[in-house]
Amino acid sequence: MPEITDEELADLRAKAAQVETLQTKVAEADATTAALSQAQADAHTATEAARAAIIVANPHIPADLIQGETIQAIEASLAAATAISNRLAEVAAAAPKPPLGFPTGGNLRQAAAAPEGIRGIERIRYGLANRSV
Numbered sequence: 001m002p003e004i005t006d007e008e009l010a011d012l013r014a015k016a017a018q019v020e021t022l023q024t025k026v027a028e029a030d031a032t033t034a035a036l037s038q039a040q041a042d043a044h045t046a047t048e049a050a051r052a053a054i055i056v057a058n059p060h061i062p063a064d065l066i067q068g069e070t071i072q073a074i075e076a077s078l079a080a081a082t083a084i085s086n087r088l089a090e091v092a093a094a095a096p097k098p099p100l101g102f103p104t105g106g107n108l109r110q111a112a113a114a115p116e117g118i119r120g121i122e123r124i125r126y127g128l129a130n131r132s133v
Helices: 006-057 071-094 118-128
Strands: none
Touching: 006 118
C-alpha cells in the first residue's frame, strides 16, 4: 500500500469536511422543502375551509359558482355570483305577475243544465243547441 503524504491527508480531510458541509446543507434543504410542502397543504386546507364558510354564509348562491385556489379568487367568484344573483332577482321582480283570483285557463262558462224531465234524444238536442263553445 502506498504511503499518503501529510499534504494528501490534509487535502482528504478538507474534502471530507466539504462533504459533511454539503450533506448538512442538503438536509437543511430537505427540511425546508418539507416545511414548504406542509405550509402549502395547510394553506389549501385553510382556503377550502374559507370556501365552505362562504358557501354556508351565502345559501342563495349556488356552491359551484364559488371557486378559486386562493381566498382572493374565492372572494372574486363570490362577488361575481352575487352580482348575477342580484340581477336575476331584479329581472324576476320586474316580470309581469299573473292575475290572481282564479286559475289560469279555467273554464269560466258553465253549460246550462238540461231542464228536468228531458230524456234521450231530446236531451242531446237541447245540449247541442245550448253548448257554450
